[in-house]
Amino acid sequence: MLRSARYTSIFFAAALLVAGACGPATTPGASGSAGASPTASAGGAAGTLVWYSDLSDLISLDPGVVYEFSGTLLAHNTYETLVKFEGADLATIKPGLAQSWDIKDTGSTFDITFKLKTGQKFASGNPITADDVVYSIQRAIKLNKSPAFLFTDIAQLKAESVKASDPSTVVVSLPKTASTQGFLSILTFTIGGIVDSKEVKTKESGGDFGSGYLLDHSSGSGPFVIDHWTKSTEVLLKANPNYGGTKPTLSAVLAKHVPESTNQQFALEKGDADIAENLSPQQIKALQGKAGVTTASGNSLQLVYVGMNSTVKPLDNVDVREALRTAVDYDGIVNNLLSGNAKKVQDIVPAGLAGYNDATPFQADVAKAKALLSKAGQTSITLELLVPTGPAPGGAQWSDIAAKLKDDWSKIGVTANIKQTTQAELLTTYRAQRGQLVLILWGPDFPDPDANVGPFTDYNAKSIAYRNGWNDASIAAKGRDAALVTDPTKRAAAYKEITEYVLHNGPYVILYQPTKQFGLRSNVKGFVWSPVDWTEFAAISK
Amino acid sequence: MRFLAFLARRIVGIAAVMIGVSIITFAISHVIPADPAVAALGDHATDAQIAAFRGEYHLDRPLPEQYVIYVNGILHGDLGKSIRTRRSVADDLADSFPATLELSFAALAVSLLVGIPAGIWSAIYRGRFPDVVVRIAALAGGSLPVFWLGLVVIGLFYYQLGWLPGGGRLDTFVSPPPTRTGLYVIDSLLALDLDALRSSVIHLVLPALTLGYFSTAVIARMTRSSMLEVLGQDYMRTARAKGLTERLVVVRHGLRNALIPTVTIIGLTFGSLLSGAVLTETIFSWPGLGRYATASAISLDFPAVLGVTLLAAVVYPVANLAVDIAYYWLDPRIQRD
Numbered sequence: 001m002l003r004s005a006r007y008t009s010i011f012f013a014a015a016l017l018v019a020g021a022c023g024p025a026t027t028p029g030a031s032g033s034a035g036a037s038p039t040a041s042a043g044g045a046a047g048t049l050v051w052y053s054d055l056s057d058l059i060s061l062d063p064g065v066v067y068e069f070s071g072t073l074l075a076h077n078t079y080e081t082l083v084k085f086e087g088a089d090l091a092t093i094k095p096g097l098a099q100s101w102d103i104k105d106t107g108s109t110f111d112i113t114f115k116l117k118t119g120q121k122f123a124s125g126n127p128i129t130a131d132d133v134v135y136s137i138q139r140a141i142k143l144n145k146s147p148a149f150l151f152t153d154i155a156q157l158k159a160e161s162v163k164a165s166d167p168s169t170v171v172v173s174l175p176k177t178a179s180t181q182g183f184l185s186i187l188t189f190t191i192g193g194i195v196d197s198k199e200v201k202t203k204e205s206g207g208d209f210g211s212g213y214l215l216d217h218s219s220g221s222g223p224f225v226i227d228h229w230t231k232s233t234e235v236l237l238k239a240n241p242n243y244g245g246t247k248p249t250l251s252a253v254l255a256k257h258v259p260e261s262t263n264q265q266f267a268l269e270k271g272d273a274d275i276a277e278n279l280s281p282q283q284i285k286a287l288q289g290k291a292g293v294t295t296a297s298g299n300s301l302q303l304v305y306v307g308m309n310s311t312v313k314p315l316d317n318v319d320v321r322e323a324l325r326t327a328v329d330y331d332g333i334v335n336n337l338l339s340g341n342a343k344k345v346q347d348i349v350p351a352g353l354a355g356y357n358d359a360t361p362f363q364a365d366v367a368k369a370k371a372l373l374s375k376a377g378q379t380s381i382t383l384e385l386l387v388p389t390g391p392a393p394g395g396a397q398w399s400d401i402a403a404k405l406k407d408d409w410s411k412i413g414v415t416a417n418i419k420q421t422t423q424a425e426l427l428t429t430y431r432a433q434r435g436q437l438v439l440i441l442w443g444p445d446f447p448d449p450d451a452n453v454g455p456f457t458d459y460n461a462k463s464i465a466y467r468n469g470w471n472d473a474s475i476a477a478k479g480r481d482a483a484l485v486t487d488p489t490k491r492a493a494a495y496k497e498i499t500e501y502v503l504h505n506g507p508y509v510i511l512y513q514p515t516k517q518f519g520l521r522s523n524v525k526g527f528v529w530s531p532v533d534w535t536e537f538a539a540i541s542k
Numbered sequence: 543m544r545f546l547a548f549l550a551r552r553i554v555g556i557a558a559v560m561i562g563v564s565i566i567t568f569a570i571s572h573v574i575p576a577d578p579a580v581a582a583l584g585d586h587a588t589d590a591q592i593a594a595f596r597g598e599y600h601l602d603r604p605l606p607e608q609y610v611i612y613v614n615g616i617l618h619g620d621l622g623k624s625i626r627t628r629r630s631v632a633d634d635l636a637d638s639f640p641a642t643l644e645l646s647f648a649a650l651a652v653s654l655l656v657g658i659p660a661g662i663w664s665a666i667y668r669g670r671f672p673d674v675v676v677r678i679a680a681l682a683g684g685s686l687p688v689f690w691l692g693l694v695v696i697g698l699f700y701y702q703l704g705w706l707p708g709g710g711r712l713d714t715f716v717s718p719p720p721t722r723t724g725l726y727v728i729d730s731l732l733a734l735d736l737d738a739l740r741s742s743v744i745h746l747v748l749p750a751l752t753l754g755y756f757s758t759a760v761i762a763r764m765t766r767s768s769m770l771e772v773l774g775q776d777y778m779r780t781a782r783a784k785g786l787t788e789r790l791v792v793v794r795h796g797l798r799n800a801l802i803p804t805v806t807i808i809g810l811t812f813g814s815l816l817s818g819a820v821l822t823e824t825i826f827s828w829p830g831l832g833r834y835a836t837a838s839a840i841s842l843d844f845p846a847v848l849g850v851t852l853l854a855a856v857v858y859p860v861a862n863l864a865v866d867i868a869y870y871w872l873d874p875r876i877q878r879d
Contacts, residue, residue: 059629149591230829231634231637231829233710233829260827263709263826266696422576422581424577424579425575427584453638462588
């Protein structure tokens with residue numbers, strides 16, 4: 001009797017543990033990546049580029065849904081767009097799937113007519129037609145996910161504004177309040193990725209436009225196709241045999257999720273990784289001069305800045321704001337804190353975009369800053385400085401940059417009380433116009449000056465100008481007008497005037513434009529980082 | 543019968559704990575002064591997008607109503623949709639929990655296989671050299687930070703010596719075995735996939751040692767002290783007087799009695815291994831529950847945090863129940879209580 005009770009108890013103990021082990025794994029639909037073959041890894045290491053990166057932001061690979069760094073990087077390599085930027089050049093829009101485009105002012109609208117290249121195919125083998133383009137754009141609008149506002153708000157597109165006039169011609173009608181340049185820039189982004197409508201329609205379920213399927217499959221015409229995505233582990237891309245452009249020399253790209261940068265560095269030095277994306281400036285320095293590895297840098301369009309809420313006294317005074325800008329030691333931040341991993345930029349349009357203004361009039365001028373404060377009738381000011389947790393772009397910790405600012409401002413009698421919170425909490429406060437000084441970054445949504453000038457100047461856009469309580473109707477109007485100018489010289493002049501004005505009147509201390517650093521194996525060739533945060537894997541060889 | 547009644551009581555207890563935990567977690571997670579919709583959609587989202595998102599996740603409803611919606615979902619087997627990954631929380635947990643479980647089992651195995659013999663050895667050689675070695679190692683195990691230890695073992699065994707892999711669950715070009723339990727070692731055995739088996743075992747070594755070091759130290763110390771106590775008991779002297787070999791005396795008469803306090807510790811240890819895996823998982827790129835929980839908490843992903851909490855609320859009592867059942871076997875006196 002005793003013995004059998006013992007065996008029963010052992011059995012129960014084992015059963016409980018096994019139940020614990022198996023329970024969640026047998027949840028319906030639990031395999032996560034339905035249909036993603038877990039057996040198809042690899043085609044030998046020789047032609048496979050191994051990319052080590054922190055993929056924790058990856059939530060989808062669908063071009064109508066992605067708006068995160070990892071997702072856009074991968075979707076850019078699996079879908080083609082009507083028009084594109086090549087490499088790091090964001091000045092010239094080049095043909096993609098469209099061989100030409102023509103902009104016509106119809107009086108009530110701007111009509112852009114795209115002529116598709118002939119004989120192009122999707123990875124499935126289906127031909128690329130105007131119907132696919134119409135479906136793709138309408139799909140992104142109707143899905144209404146994170147990037148949809150680029151079409152619906154910025155370009156002011158409606159689903160019915162896109163029409164196929166014949167199998168190789170698409171006409172898009174924009175209202176005259178939208179910028180055609182801006183729209184073309186948006187089309188170069190992943191939301192402009194053209195999906196294979198024939199294939200995707202067969203995968204639609206419950207009005208999801210196939211987004212359940214495209215979450216972890218590709219249905220495009222880019223140089224690579226998605227082989228599988230193992231959640232929290234890796235994404236494998238394989239070369240698309242039907243790709244219409246120059247065939248990639250790589251047969252596959254394996255993006256591995258490795259969050260810890262020390263692991264990335266070790267794996268790179270051991271040759272297990274070909275490219276490591278998230279190395280700190282110190283790690284990059286440590287790599288320099290080592291055998292078998294090299295480093296590369298890429299520009300970014302981000303700006304790290306401090307927002308000064310002009311509804312908070314005494315930040316409503318333009319001289320106080322100018323004093324805060326004047327006191328900061330920008331060179332110290334760029335050269336010491338960031339080890340040169342950034343560019344000193346002080347206006348609201350980053351280098352690399354049309355309308356960039358290279359004026360940098362401010363640099364730790366304590367006497368001038370104090371004079372500005374006394375002109376404003378202020379001698380000592382205490383303000384709260386909201387700061388996110390974790391690393392800032394360029395590699396230093398947000399808290400280190402904040403400490404530097406506090407130090408610089410203390411020299412002119414301004415006490416900044418640092419309050420560090422998660423980005424989510426900080427943004428909740430900032431968006432509600434409840435911050436005082438807020439240290440944060442901004443990256444443009446599309447590579448056009450309007451993507452910065454709009455948010456930074458237009459109070460009614462309820463973006464950055466709103467968050468800082470800066471309601472200057474005349475500069476907002478100038479910003480809206482500049483967006484619509486098509487002549488490049490006139491446009492540059494318009495942005496010069498705007499950026500010059502914001503530089504001294506706006507509620508911002510623009511600190512720097514970060515540079516991104518990568519560790520590479522020495523045999524990796526052709527790697528170019530686009531300032532819009534992706535790289536063309538097809539151009540890389542090893 | 544008594545056993546079944548005991549089991550039933552415990553299961554009712556687990557259910558009560560889950561209800562309590564869900565209410566507390568739900569309440570706490572909703573007093574954080576940040577908007578999960580902002581966390582999910584970020585800096586650039588328009589007010590309209592945020593409003594739509596809040597509607598989709600019922601964040602615009604009063605808190606009690608949100609709780610009712612949530613519980614109603616659970617009763618229908620739906621843990622909700624993650625705000626961060628936009629997938630069903632059940633799917634996310636199914637992906638990440640087996641990885642943590644496998645790591646925790648491996649760490650527990652290390653703790654038992656090393657900790658118990660070390661504790662016995664240390665007790666037998668009390669005050670002499672082996673005891674000193676074990677006690678120093680145990681002291682180190684209790685005080686070294688996991689993060690530091692993890693980086694050191696990676697630096698040594700992966701980077702310098704190249705003996706073991708530095709992270710992940712499998713080699714770069716080894717495919718995972720077909721999913722049955724989600725535990726790669728078990729799954730590759732079931733599929734007779736020797737490549738995956740070898741790869742998954744060697745990938746477990748460093749993280750399991752790192753994660754298991756602390757609990758090994760705890761178990762060794764506990765075994766040592768209870769063994770010392772047992773060694774001084776009258777029945778041990780009787781056993782020796784009967785002329786049994788020292789080995790038989792220690793293993794058959796001493797160990798079984800000395801293990802009872804150790805088993806208590808094992809139950810607690812297993813729970814702490816599951817939750818303590820966060821740092822180990824980050825250092826070793828281990829796609830487990832700890833990392834999922836951290837990422838979810840940072841992005842204010844309430845459904846995911848609740849899912850993880852509920853899972854933990856099940857796992858802890860289940861581990862303790864397993865311990866209680868083990869008592870039944872180890873100490874027949876308990877059965878008579």
